[in-house]
Amino acid sequence: MAKLYIYNTLTRKKEEFKPLGSEVGIYTCGPTVYDYAHIGNFRTYVFEDVLIRTLRYLGYKVKHVMNITDVGHLTTDDEFSGEDKMLVAARRERKSPWEIAKFYTEAFKRDMRSLNISEPTILAPATEHIQDMIEFIKRIERNGYAYMISLGLFLDTSKIPNYGILARLDLSKLKPGARLPVHPEKRNPWDFALWLKAPPEHIMQWDSPWGRGYPGWHIECSAISTKYLGEVFDIHCGGVDHIPVHHTNEIAQSQAAYGKIPANYWMHGEFLVIGDRRMGKSEGNIYTVEDLKKMGFTPLALRYFYFTAHYRTKLNFTLEALRGAQNALEKIYQHLRELPEPTGMPERYLNKFKQALCDDLNMPRVLAIVWEVIKDDSLSGGEKRALLEEFDKVLGLGFVSQKKVEVPDWVRELLTKREQLRRERRYAEADAIRERLRKEGWEVQDTPDGPRVRYVKVT
RNA sequence: GGCGGCGUAGCCAAGUGGUUAAGGCGGGGGUCUGCAAAAUCCCUAUUCCCCGGUUCGAAUCCGGGCGCCGCCUCCA
Numbered sequence: 001m002a003k004l005y006i007y008n009t010l011t012r013k014k015e016e017f018k019p020l021g022s023e024v025g026i027y028t029c030g031p032t033v034y035d036y037a038h039i040g041n042f043r044t045y046v047f048e049d050v051l052i053r054t055l056r057y058l059g060y061k062v063k064h065v066m067n068i069t070d071v072g073h074l075t076t077d078d079e080f081s082g083e084d085k086m087l088v089a090a091r092r093e094r095k096s097p098w099e100i101a102k103f104y105t106e107a108f109k110r111d112m113r114s115l116n117i118s119e120p121t122i123l124a125p126a127t128e129h130i131q132d133m134i135e136f137i138k139r140i141e142r143n144g145y146a147y148m149i150s151l152g153l154f155l156d157t158s159k160i161p162n163y164g165i166l167a168r169l170d171l172s173k174l175k176p177g178a179r180l181p182v183h184p185e186k187r188n189p190w191d192f193a194l195w196l197k198a199p200p201e202h203i204m205q206w207d208s209p210w211g212r213g214y215p216g217w218h219i220e221c222s223a224i225s226t227k228y229l230g231e232v233f234d235i236h237c238g239g240v241d242h243i244p245v246h247h248t249n250e251i252a253q254s255q256a257a258y259g260k261i262p263a264n265y266w267m268h269g270e271f272l273v274i275g276d277r278r279m280g281k282s283e284g285n286i287y288t289v290e291d292l293k294k295m296g297f298t299p300l301a302l303r304y305f306y307f308t309a310h311y312r313t314k315l316n317f318t319l320e321a322l323r324g325a326q327n328a329l330e331k332i333y334q335h336l337r338e339l340p341e342p343t344g345m346p347e348r349y350l351n352k353f354k355q356a357l358c359d360d361l362n363m364p365r366v367l368a369i370v371w372e373v374i375k376d377d378s379l380s381g382g383e384k385r386a387l388l389e390e391f392d393k394v395l396g397l398g399f400v401s402q403k404k405v406e407v408p409d410w411v412r413e414l415l416t417k418r419e420q421l422r423r424e425r426r427y428a429e430a431d432a433i434r435e436r437l438r439k440e441g442w443e444v445q446d447t448p449d450g451p452r453v454r455y456v457k458v459t
Numbered sequence: 460g461g462c463g464g465c466g467u468a469g470c471c472a473a474g475u476g477g478u479u480a481a482g483g484c485g486g487g488g489g490u491c492u493g494c495a496a497a498a499u500c501c502c503u504a505u506u507c508c509c510c511g512g513u514u515c516g517a518a519u520c521c522g523g524g525c526g527c528c529g530c531c532u533c534c535a
Binding site: 043328446 | 533
């Protein structure tokens with residue numbers, strides 16, 4: 001098995017990946033389903049998909065767990081005055097929070113499928129794991145890391161060894177209350193809620209040892225990952241924005257409950273930016289997959305576009321660049337439609353491919369290799385197809401479905417007829433046939449060796 | 460205020476000390492053609508924000524500027 005090197009945020013180094021057991025456990029932070037996920041969110045999910053596909057390609061068995069946050073996030077980070085996002089969405093759409101969650105979960109799954117993102121082994125909605133969260137919190141409380149204030153139960157971060165190690169936070173230099181006032185009852189500015197008491201207008205609420213209420217913002221990932229992957233698992237992924245707060249606090253919770261950092265490798269996808277600003281709902285500069293479809297883009301063109309930059313660098317989104325990605329992908333498809341059935345694969349390209357993948361998932365380099373294969377005259381058509389289909393196990397760009405199209409008899413007959421007309425210089429009639437074929441998706445090319453047709457998929 | 464990152468052609472970007480600075484898109488030109496389309500070939504950064512330094516050798520390392528961005532408890 002080839003050695004896979006991945007960048008670990010915990011150590012800030014590329015490290016050789018060494019799994020804990022026979023099955024690799026991966027946890028990825030999923031969406032909050034109060035609105036559509038945007039293409040910035042999906043950049044991260046596609047990065048995670050590439051990681052998982054790469055592991056499987058290299059021969060690992062992978063168990064992938066993703067949560068669905070269908071409860072409890074607030075509109076602001078102000079834990080004593082913010083509104084619950086689910087409730088805001090429910091009011092906006094005149095639905096119950098559960099209906100909202102269901103609707104946007106389905107939308108999310110649809111977009112995942114259209115981007116060819118492999119399904120997680122387990123997709124876990126938070127609301128179905130309230131009891132697991134309560135048990136997790138009890139453990140934290142039993143170990144003496146929690147305290148009660150009027151808002152609810154909080155975690156005392158001063159008791160956590162190396163709190164903030166993931167983000168390399170230097171607590172002495174951070175500015176408490178830089179953005180928001182610190183609640184006076186909190187023992188330390190960085191302490192965060194494990195369980196919040198529900199105000200009366202809060203629709204989603206559950207009974208707990210700490211009163212009727214709802215779980216804090218980080219506990220679902222701790223509870224769900226522990227339940228399905230164990231106290232310590234292999235890889236934890238998410239967006240870079242999760243490093244300083246969400247993942248930092250997940251680590252704190254696991255330390256409080258089990259005395260351990262829950263994952264060995266922490267990997268984070270960089271932002272999709274637009275005009276040098278991060279794409280975000282609050283910035284008001286988002287595109288959804290649906291938006292792009294309406295503009296005539298295919299979701300896989302977006303997937304290709306994501307691959308033009310490495311996952312740890314910001315990727316600047318422009319419609320021009322996306323169009324470029326779509327054109328490039330369509331060209332690859334055209335090549336594939338003219339390639340015969342796959343034959344053997346030359347080792348040297350296979351090795352190059354693996355090498356690029358194993359170097360911290362270098363997809364831009366993989367794309368360069370794709371083009372190298374397409375343009376390499378020393379390869380047979382069958383070899384090219386074999387390689388491209390092999391690469392597509394990780395790329396997931398739909399290469400396999402682009403098969404050589406046999407020319408039907410009726411097309412051949414029309415071609416013969418057109419050639420006859422051309423010889424007779426009856427060009428208007430010949431052009432009419434060409435136009436008719438084009439409308440059926442058959443593009444005629446007059447080459448020095450006679451006419452050629454090819455099927456141009458209507459997208 | 461603190462911490463971190465980035466600045467490579469018109470656009471999106473690889474590259475992290477050593478042959479001609481990946482690749483794609485776009486653009487230009489040639490071939491082909493009744494026209495068209497496609498295909499194909501060639502061209503498109505003597506140079507990597509600027510200024511110094513280290514080195515036989517730097518886009519890559521160091522120092523100093525300039526510009527941009529992110530984070531400091533919502534956020535992929």
